Amino acid sequence: MAPRTRKDARRAEIVRAALEAIAERGYRGASLASVAERVGLTQQGLLHYFPTKDDLLVAVLAERDQWDSAPGSGWRADLLAALVEYNVMRPGVVQTFSALLGESVTEDHPARPYFTLRYTRVRAEMARSLRGEYGERLPSGLTPEQAAPLLVAVMDGLQYQWLLDPEAVDMAEAFRAFLTLLGTEPRTGS
Amino acid sequence: MAPRTRKDARRAEIVRAALEAIAERGYRGASLASVAERVGLTQQGLLHYFPTKDDLLVAVLAERDQWDSAPGSGWRADLLAALVEYNVMRPGVVQTFSALLGESVTEDHPARPYFTLRYTRVRAEMARSLRGEYGERLPSGLTPEQAAPLLVAVMDGLQYQWLLDPEAVDMAEAFRAFLTLLGTEPRTGS
Incomplete structure (x- = not known):
């Protein structure tokens, strides 16, 4: 070399x-x-x-930043379920991310500006993607700006529960249940 | 003394x-x-x-453990919105909790058993409370066991976004929007 x-x-x-x-x-x-x-x-x-x-x-x-999803996908809602399924197969990566996110809220943490900026950007890209697909209201009645922080919160929050107890928490199934709530995915079952 | x-x-x-x-x-x-x-x-x-x-x-x-809510309330869904509103007034407490939760997923962390057990218990109590109020299906169609981990995830996940950027994220409003999705609260506005 x-x-x-x-x-x-x-x-x-x-x-x-x-x-x-x-x-x-x-x-x-x-x-x-x-x-x-x-x-x-x-x-x-x-x-x-x-x-x-x-x-x-x-x-x-x-x-x-390379982990998120296909580069330039702009956090399309229809790709998020696939991202969560992929994350189930790489617990080490999820663990690193979750540990860093947790630390980032402590005082003067060097990763804090990164995470603050990242979430601002991700929420905005998700909202834009949802608006492009559904207009001003999702099927559930939420606005894109209401849905975006909830999508982020569910993904992050489920990761902690899943890392702590992978046998008890089916992260991919739980995330799909949330998507049916939002109305961004055809509801399955009854 | x-x-x-x-x-x-x-x-x-x-x-x-x-x-x-x-x-x-x-x-x-x-x-x-x-x-x-x-x-x-x-x-x-x-x-x-x-x-x-x-x-x-x-x-x-x-x-x-004293912070959660009224002792013995059993994580009643109708008290959770008030808990989130209360948390907005005590960012220091939320920061301690969020930092500890984040750390708990690292290897051999001494708080890991505590958080694993806590979430097992909280999910079970929430599901029992939701079943008592709504039966086998919430108004949104989810089962109590599907709704419980999502409630926990939204509360935890919103805390990180809010701690990182309190001006941009209205944690209490976002949580209420999630409750309308679940159908556990009368929808307000249109």
């Missing part, structure tokens, strides 16, 4: 290790030393790739 | 300081030293009241 490519591959490996470390201990609980150890580097060696812990967090959050 | 009462008062003061420390830094990020400092004790002095950090966490979680 060319030096550039080798460095990029190494960076990607470090980001993956950081994702695992955050899933295990949260961001504040994860040490650079433990990330370095996972990839067989000294802490000094790690700083060559990421000069500070916050630099590594920026890379983790950029990686996190 | 009698020594017993004085000790209880001191313990309560320490628990309050721990709640604040968790809101600021999470449980893993909060040090016993920082809690001791808040109440004017040495770390050694603090250990007289709580021998380990986990002992302090147990007391914090017991305190947390």
